[in-house]
Amino acid sequence: MDTARLAEALPERTAGFAATVAGADPDAPVPTCPDWPLRVLVGHIGQAHRWSASIVRSGPTPVPDPLEADPGAPADWPGWLHEGAADLTKAVLDAGDTPVWTFFGEQPAKFWLRRMLHDTTIHHADAAFATNTAFDVASDLAADAVTEWLEMLANPVTASLKPAFAELRGTGQTLRLDPGAGPGWLIIRTPEGVAWTRGQRTADVTLAGPPRDLLLVFTRRLPLDRIAVTGDRALAEHWLARTSA
Template identity: 70%
Template sequence: MDNARLAQGLHHHTAAFAAAVAGADPQARVPTCPEWPLRVLVGHIGQAHRWAAGIVGSGPSPVPDPVDADPGPPGEWSAWLRDGATALADAVAAAGDSPVWTFFGERPARFWLRRMLHDTTIHHADAALATGAPFAVEPDIAADAVTEWLELLSNPVTPSIKPEFAALRGAGQTLQLSPDAGPGWLITRTPDGVEWDRTTGPADVTMAAPIADLLLVFTRRLPASRITITGDRALADHWLAHTAA
């Protein structure tokens, strides 16, 4: 996905997130982020976009606490959210291919545009589930979100950031993610961590579904009952229990 598509997706899902929370109770609990009321979820999105824009434009800064974010009065949430997405897209456009700080070493500035697109997409689903609003994600964005999540899970630095991901190490067990269109993802759990390929092949367990449902189950936003699981169910359950985004 090129930067223009990433930016388009960021603007779309930020606007859709804003629409999903419009008129809702700021203190309503978010079922898929149970420690957060809706106001904190809103604050996290706008705060994260501005934090990432600051990294691209000025350099690294401490990871902010979503509880400290102030999205303002609910009637101003939409404009505040859109402004944050614009700030990030503009910062990446200005930076071009310049390397910037990330958790995984220096990467092109587009790293943050892609990371924030997929974070926003998943939290758009959170908002929709909390308020009863509709949710949809474009197939190319859903597929790239799965790929990016596997890239993060397979990075050797990741367990130092989230130690619980070390439980994904294994002895060669394989999982196949099979979307309704396009190639799937073949995941192998090795003693050194997660490995994966964008391919289809035999596996110990296969998880199959339309790509949007596959993404939301993969990130623990929908129950596993929404997809078809064949093979070693315990392996699938273990994976899902340790990969909440």
């Protein structure tokens, strides 16, 4: 996904998140983030956008604690969220192709725009579940979020950050995500870790549904029963039990 699309999408997704939490109870529980009330979820988004912008401009700093974020009064949430997204977008556009620090080594600055876009999208879904409001996302953004998640899972650094991901290693078992239109994703569990490609090959288990639903199931925001499962269901359940986003 090119930088222009990412720069367009982050403010849009942040505005959608802000609209979802507007007027909601700051202490409302978030079912899909059970340790966080809504205020902490809001704080995390604005905090993460600002933290990413500071990395792009000045280099790495310690990962901030969402419990320490201060989004201000609920009436101020929309403006505060908008400012964070705008700050990150500007920082990335100003940096251009300049390599910056990431968890996976130096990469172009747009890494952080993409990472925060998809983090915001998933947490927008969390906010929608907490407030009993509708959630949707454009198919190209949902598909790119799935791709980014697989890129991270396939990176050897990821298992060192969260040991449970090492249990995704296997002996060649395959899972396919079928969005209905387009090539889909083929995941291979190898002894070295997760590998994946795009394509239409058959697999031990296939998960089929629209990109939005595949993304939400794949990030454990919706149950597996929300999409069609063909083949080795236990393999899909094993995968989902050992991943989170």
